[in-house]
Structure formats: structure tokens, C-alpha cells
Amino acid sequence: MAVSAGYIGFVKDLFAPFGAISVRKMFGGAGVYCDGRMFAIIGDDDLWLKVDDETRPEFASAGLMQFTYETKAGDPHAMSYYAPPDEVFDDADELGRWTTLALEAAARTAARKNPVKKKSSKKRVSAARPRAASRKAVKRRAVKKTTAQTS
Numbered sequence: 001m002a003v004s005a006g007y008i009g010f011v012k013d014l015f016a017p018f019g020a021i022s023v024r025k026m027f028g029g030a031g032v033y034c035d036g037r038m039f040a041i042i043g044d045d046d047l048w049l050k051v052d053d054e055t056r057p058e059f060a061s062a063g064l065m066q067f068t069y070e071t072k073a074g075d076p077h078a079m080s081y082y083a084p085p086d087e088v089f090d091d092a093d094e095l096g097r098w099t100t101l102a103l104e105a106a107a108r109t110a111a112r113k114n115p116v117k118k119k120s121s122k123k124r125v126s127a128a129r130p131r132a133a134s135r136k137a138v139k140r141r142a143v144k145k146t147t148a149q150t151s
Contacts, residue, residue, distance in 0.1 A: 051080050
């Protein structure tokens with residue numbers, strides 16, 4: 001599932017209009033991130049877009065192939081990524097449509113995994129160690145006392 005540097009560059013250029021695109025190699029493939037959120041993967045110089053329960057039917061009804069890999073036990077394992085239609089590489093409107101579906105699926109997935117937590121109204125008191133700023137202030141005072149005593 002190797003990914004060529006040329007294909008990574010191509011993918012970065014393809015998705016550049018959607019935000020800050022970065023690619024991180026992982027597990028022999030690569031994750032494609034837009035503004036820090038993974039919305040696509042690359043494997044063997046093939047592109048796969050993120051889906052969720054809301055967008056999966058649209059990808060499936062278009063006859064698009066789901067990303068699967070073989071586990072160590074030899075069993076196929078399907079992931080939440082589908083190949084985009086070929087038109088995304090030639091038609092900006094199609095690219096926008098399918099990429100938006102992937103970005104929205106990634107956002108919903110992230111929201112489910114990292115729900116916004118309400119802050120507690122109680123103040124937390126930590127007696128473990130003083131803050132770094134406090135430690136520095138104590139250190140400075142100790143140094144001043146030491147230099148004053150030696151003078």
C-alpha cells in the first residue's frame with residue numbers, strides 16, 4: 001500500500017481550495033487532512049473519501065467501491081472510506097460535491113468522538129506542584145538572597 005511522493009503532491013493540489021491540506025504517512029498508506037481533520041486516505045496511489053452513516057448511501061448508490069483491507073488472519077475488513085467517482089479529477093463541481101460530503105462526514109465523526117464538554121463551575125485545586133511561573137519566581141528570590149549574602 002505504498003504511496004508515491006508524486007501522488008501526494010497531486011492530492012495536495014487537488015484539495016487545496018478546501019483548506020490547509022496535509023498528508024501524513026501511516027500504515028503503508030497516508031491520511032489526508034484538511035485543517036487538521038482527516039477526510040481521505042491514500043493507498044497504492046488510490047484515493048478514498050471518508051463516509052459516515054449519512055453519506056454512505058450516496059457513495060454506495062453511485063456504485064463506488066468501499067475501501068477494504070485484509071487482516072492478519074486473512075479476513076477482509078471494510079473501513080469508512082469509498083473511492084470517489086472519476087469525475088472528481090476533471091470536474092471542479094464534482095470535486096466540490098464529493099469532497100464536501102467527505103469533509104462533513106469527517107466533522108460529524110470528530111464531533112461524536114470528541115463531544116464538547118461543559119466546564120465545571122467548581123474550581124479545581126491542585127496541591128501537587130506549584131505552577132511553573134511560581135517556581136521560577138521562588139528560584140529568582142533564592143538566587144537574589146544568595147548573591148546578596150555573598151556580597
